[in-house]
Amino acid sequence: MSSIRDVARKANVAACTVSRVLNGTANVSPETRMRIEQAMKELNYIPNELARGMFKQKAGIIAMLVPSIRHPYFSSLAKYIEDALYQNGYKLMLCSTGDDVEREKEYLKILKSNIVDGVIMGTNSQEPEAYEHFGKPLVMLDYYVSDKVPVVVSDHAQGGFLAAQEFIKSGCKYVLHIGSEAETERVLSYESHRVLQKTLEEKGIRARELDIKWNTFDYDGYLELSKLILEKYPEIDGIMAADMPASAFLKAAVQIGKKIPEDICVVSYDGTFVSNTNILEVTTIHQPMEKIGHTSVEVLLKLLKGEELEKTYMKFPVQIKPGQTTRAHQINI
Amino acid sequence: MSSIRDVARKANVAACTVSRVLNGTANVSPETRMRIEQAMKELNYIPNELARGMFKQKAGIIAMLVPSIRHPYFSSLAKYIEDALYQNGYKLMLCSTGDDVEREKEYLKILKSNIVDGVIMGTNSQEPEAYEHFGKPLVMLDYYVSDKVPVVVSDHAQGGFLAAQEFIKSGCKYVLHIGSEAETERVLSYESHRVLQKTLEEKGIRARELDIKWNTFDYDGYLELSKLILEKYPEIDGIMAADMPASAFLKAAVQIGKKIPEDICVVSYDGTFVSNTNILEVTTIHQPMEKIGHTSVEVLLKLLKGEELEKTYMKFPVQIKPGQTTRAHQINI
DNA sequence: TTGTACGCGTTATCAA
DNA sequence: TTGATAACGCGTACAA
Secondary structure, three states: OOOHHHHHHHHOOOHHHHHHHHHOOOOOOHHHHHHHHHHHHHHOOOOOHHHHHHHHOOOOEEEEEEOOOOOHHHHHHHHHHHHHHHHOOOEEEEEEOOOOHHHHHHHHHHHOOOOOOEEEEOOOOOOHHHHHOOOOOEEEEOEOOOOOOOEEEEOHHHHHHHHHHHHHHOOOOEEEEEEEOOOOOOEOOHHHHHHHHHHHHHOOOEEEEEEEOOOOOOHHHHHHHHHHHHHHOOOOOEEEEEHHHHHHHHHHHHHOOOOOOOOOEEEEEEOOHHHOOOOOOOEEEEOOHHHHHHHHHHHHHHHHOOOOOOOOEEEEOOEEEOOOOOOOOOOOO | OOOHHHHHHHHOOOHHHHHHHHHOOOOOOHHHHHHHHHHHHHHOOOOOHHHHHHHHOOOOEEEEEEOOOOOHHHHHHHHHHHHHHHHOOOEEEEEEOOOOHHHHHHHHHHHOOOOOOEEEEOOOOOOHHHHHOOOOOEEEEOEOOOOOOOEEEEOHHHHHHHHHHHHHHOOOOEEEEEEEOOOOOOEOOHHHHHHHHHHHHHOOOEEEEEEEOOOOOOHHHHHHHHHHHHHHOOOOOEEEEEHHHHHHHHHHHHHOOOOOOOOOEEEEEEOOHHHOOOOOOOEEEEOOHHHHHHHHHHHHHHHHOOOOOOOOEEEEOOEEEOOOOOOOOOOOO
16 A cells, blocks of 8 residues: 555655645645646555544544344434435444443443544443443434433334324224333333323223343244233233334234234334335334434534534424224225 | 553553553563553543554454445345454444445445455445455455455355246246346346246246336335236236345235235245245245355455455355245145 | 654644 | 644554
């Protein structure tokens, strides 16, 4: 690899003159410029971004941590974020922790080392302090740390409410909703379960939350779980779960001969393409992934510029897409 | 941010002694070590990876270019690759080109600038020369450049053959297979279409390839296309397509009242989770994504170490998973 | 065992 | 318009 000095030597100028041509920071006589450009071509010169970044004290890279990039929710989000970053001259470094606490910790450690300029956090297995005192611009997704740490999130209370309405209109009597074991008050998506439960109970409808531990993205595991649920709770006539487990449940229910939506209503939560690629149109609560992705980047860019944030809590409405797995809307195709 | 010199000053030693403690490159007296470690803690010192990388002439980052990270095939692949890289101390930088020729070009340009140590190419919209003379370790996926550029690929000929067998056993008379418009001989997945076509024709079965242009990851687009196909080719009784369009076709066919697999047999190609999350078990040709991911990394690591490759063409067998969308195997669940 | 001096590639500052 | 020099943070001969 040839350096800027090699070019300078070949063109009979000083290194800084080459730099000036490169960045257009000052006037260079057309003649000198020509000579330098010629030399750059001949040597096949490519500026060293590492050295550049070192000088400017920035790398031009933003990291995003996700539990698993395979997961459609995060891969979609990553796409929107990547697009937005690219528009602004940043590259995305994607870090998939595999739901491993240690691995997230290690990544956070590495990321402090000037290798990235900021971080978008799709994981949250650490203590809140780890995010609060990160030392670099950071945006949380779906997880509340403190009023000082910006967080971008869907209106999960609305999501829970819309789902509840759907079950109510469908005439359900006993609804199961599948949540995650690790959920604390900080995990904002938990709100959907809370509101769903409350809204149904107010109408005198039985509702029950089932918290499971799913540290892997494992469809067969969801399928097994669904079979167990159908055995253990034969009287349920409604279920809400994230896209992937909801899809598995649907499959398991059909396999044992349940009629959808006559016997059981299914509401899918998230709205990734998994909820869309089924033969049946699945009734789905859609999170505004594109909005969330764009906003995260917007906020991060502000932080990078040193601008103040007007607010650190950014919440966006969800949407319900009625389908063939609930009885509230009678849609015939 | 405190530097290595700040630590040295606080501990009353020279910077290089701190470096030695950091990297364990030489003996340091326990007493001095203690003092230094103390100072590092107090200053909350974190080594600057940028400076490190500059010195070592490597960044510790591998880039992967994909047309869209949302696509389950690439997100799964990325996951396996990320895992393998992480095991070896490398980080993954994911670049999603959005199927844009220009954007891929720009990315390739950036990636030459010492910001990454090597590249795994999931895209191939450039001229072959761009990959052949890249100047850094590079591994291609599914695309042949020359015998000098390593390529990792599934056995698509076998894939096409297995699919053909499935249609033959199912008694199909007219099979449509959906390919991509841009396919040249270099795009190795094209082989599956060639072999499918040939094998069916040899058995006297009508077969027809339909090449469409899909530069976006657009399920609704696939759905529209499927409806058109069903209108224009009402006599087909078999179809092969990638997971996503196959799923869309299945949906469209069911919606207009076709019986699966009685009226039409469907074979899905790739084996991402999209082929798995449907109510129906879809007959699927599975690419060995994990194997492909691991091998790509293995090869790249060898190149980074300067080792010679025994072979540059690495092909791995596919598998067929019989399901409910063909009549060859009668599987009842 | 520890310290000095320099190089890695780039750019900003100041002087010519 | 151009050049010399210092600086960014770290690692390694080489010297002490």
